[in-house]
Amino acid sequence: MSMLPALDPLLHQPVRTQIAAYLAGRGEASFAELKRALAATDGNLDAHLSKLVEAGYLESRKEALTGGRPQTVFSLSAKGRQAFLDYVAALSKLLPGKPLAEAPLHAAIAPQ
Amino acid sequence: MSHLERMQSIQAMLAAGHRCVELERHSLLLWGLVGGGLCACTDLVINSDTFPDPTQRAVAILVWLAAWLGGMSWLDHHLTHKARANRAETMPFAQAQVTRAWWMLLALGTLATFAMFFHGGGIMIYALWTVLLGLGIFVFGLFSRPLIEWIGLATILLGATGLAAGLAFDTARWLAASTFAIGLPAAGWLAARSDEHRPVQRALYVVAWLTVVIAPVFASARYAATAAAPGPDTVTLKVPAGRVVPLYLDLDSPLLAISAGDAMPMRLIRDAELTLTNGQPDGRYRFGDGSWHSTKEGVLALRIDRIRVEVTAGKPEVRMHSNFVVQGERP
Numbered sequence: 001m002s003m004l005p006a007l008d009p010l011l012h013q014p015v016r017t018q019i020a021a022y023l024a025g026r027g028e029a030s031f032a033e034l035k036r037a038l039a040a041t042d043g044n045l046d047a048h049l050s051k052l053v054e055a056g057y058l059e060s061r062k063e064a065l066t067g068g069r070p071q072t073v074f075s076l077s078a079k080g081r082q083a084f085l086d087y088v089a090a091l092s093k094l095l096p097g098k099p100l101a102e103a104p105l106h107a108a109i110a111p112q
Numbered sequence: 113m114s115h116l117e118r119m120q121s122i123q124a125m126l127a128a129g130h131r132c133v134e135l136e137r138h139s140l141l142l143w144g145l146v147g148g149g150l151c152a153c154t155d156l157v158i159n160s161d162t163f164p165d166p167t168q169r170a171v172a173i174l175v176w177l178a179a180w181l182g183g184m185s186w187l188d189h190h191l192t193h194k195a196r197a198n199r200a201e202t203m204p205f206a207q208a209q210v211t212r213a214w215w216m217l218l219a220l221g222t223l224a225t226f227a228m229f230f231h232g233g234g235i236m237i238y239a240l241w242t243v244l245l246g247l248g249i250f251v252f253g254l255f256s257r258p259l260i261e262w263i264g265l266a267t268i269l270l271g272a273t274g275l276a277a278g279l280a281f282d283t284a285r286w287l288a289a290s291t292f293a294i295g296l297p298a299a300g301w302l303a304a305r306s307d308e309h310r311p312v313q314r315a316l317y318v319v320a321w322l323t324v325v326i327a328p329v330f331a332s333a334r335y336a337a338t339a340a341a342p343g344p345d346t347v348t349l350k351v352p353a354g355r356v357v358p359l360y361l362d363l364d365s366p367l368l369a370i371s372a373g374d375a376m377p378m379r380l381i382r383d384a385e386l387t388l389t390n391g392q393p394d395g396r397y398r399f400g401d402g403s404w405h406s407t408k409e410g411v412l413a414l415r416i417d418r419i420r421v422e423v424t425a426g427k428p429e430v431r432m433h434s435n436f437v438v439q440g441e442r443p
Contacts (some may be wrong), residue, residue, distance in 0.1 A: 014113055014121065021122040025129020032200035037128055063202065071200050088122060094115045 007094075010055050011087045015040060015048045020057070020076065020084040028075035030063075049074060057083055133207045133255035138191045140300040146184045147245065148293025150177065151238060151285055170229035177222040185215055206255040214248045235281060235413050238288040242271030245291055249299065259306040262318050263299045267291055270322070278437075281410025282336070286329045295325045340396045340404040347388045355380045368430070399438070413437050 011017055015038060022037050023029060029037070035045050052058040057080030063073045076084065113121070158176060163169035189211065196203055221244045228234045250264025270291065274284050302317045342348055351357070358375035387396040395407040418433040 014118070017118060017122060018125045021125035022129045025126040026132045027129075027205050028202060029129075029132075030200055030202050033132075033202065037125070069200070071202075073202055088119075091115055091119055091122075095119060096116075 007090050008083055008087045011083060016052060019048060023074060023076045024084055028073050030071040030073050131255055132204045133210055133252060135252055135256055135300055136192050136195050137300060139188050140296045142184055142188055144293045144296035146180055148289045150180055151289035151292060166229055170226055174226040177225060181218045181222060210251055210255055213251050217244045217248045236275050238284040239271045239275035242288045242291050243268050246271060257303045259303045259314050259317055260299060262314055263321055266318050266322055283333050286332060290325050290329050298324050337403045340406045342387045349386045349388055351380055351384045353380055353383050
């Protein structure tokens with residue numbers, strides 16, 4: 001009997017998975033950018049971001065953008081990046097047939 | 113959501129994160145207008161009449177291009193930061209790097225234009241600018257929408273094909289102007305309407321983009337040929353093939369001088385016809401029954417590709433091999 005890999009419950013939620021994936025590709029993003037990329041509402045996005053920040057998966061900082069109001073900018077922490085990589089690896093093993101190539105996904109994740 | 117759908121969603125968001133560079137509307141308009149304007153007007157502002165000395169002309173071109181392109185780079189950078197800030201967006205690392213690569217391409221084009229005054233190759237200057245623009249669009253496209261990437265490739269091919277096909281200098285100039293002035297805004301307009309997941313639609317958009325860019329150039333070239341054609345009252349001079357035509361070469365050299373009045377007798381291979389105004393050629397001509405051209409189109413070009421010194425009967429001789437070509441026709 002083969003052991004099924006456990007999926008990180010924090011990342012195993014569609015919006016949070018997408019937040020992690022987007023930040024893994026882009027490096028960092030403001031709240032407004034995440035909202036646009038995920039087509040999420042303010043409240044929903046804020047709740048998910050708070051959970052990821054509390055778990056130490058995301059880092060946030062205030063940045064004064066030129067001529068605009070200060071914005072909170074989010075990025076994956078080292079812990080969050082590793083958790084996301086582990087999550088993708090675990091998810092690949094659960095896929096039927098030939099697993100999706102992990103290497104390209106790992107390579108696609110922006111280095112910190 | 114199944115595991116497969118979740119993995120596909122991850123891949124889509126990773127790609128969205130990577131392709132986060134935005135080609136701002138103001139950037140496309142600014143670069144389109146300035147690039148197109150420079151291609152169209154530079155030869156009118158800086159030419160052998162306004163700057164007779166080639167070195168002065170080269171420096172004037174350098175200052176002219178550096179001022180316009182440098183100024184536009186600064187303005188574009190400033191406006192892009194402002195637009196991002198207004199949308200509460202950060203400047204992605206990729207966009208900052210791609211912008212630097214774009215500046216390098218502009219600097220390369222400016223220096224190549226300057227260098228061509230001293231080292232030749234000026235006939236391909238507009239093809240070079242078209243290819244450099246294509247490279248810039250392609251690099252932006254790598255981190256933006258796939259359609260932009262394809263349009264970048266199409267632009268590179270357009271410049272290279274135009275050069276290989278021997279487009280007349282003037283046609284190549286208008287093609288570069290059109291690629292900037294029409295191509296850049298059109299690329300932004302099409303990219304905003306393209307579906308990233310439909311390659312067939314993307315290919316159709318590229319064909320539409322090429323049509324929009326090329327059609328005005330060839331329409332204007334056809335119009336220019338019609339305009340150059342003489343009217344019924346125009347006096348023309350027909351020079352039959354076989355006629356010997358003296359070629360007077362005005363040579364600037366610290367080594368050799370041509371005696372006043374010395375000419376090389378050249379034999380015309382094809383029938384030619386010139387239009388005359390007040391008894392002198394006015395710059396319009398044709399070969400055989402072909403279409404009419406103006407000398408301003410830059411269809412004629414002289415290329416010297418080999419210089420050899422020989423000693424014959426104890427006397428030194430300089431032998432040159434050159435091509436006096438009609439652009440678009442093989443020598």
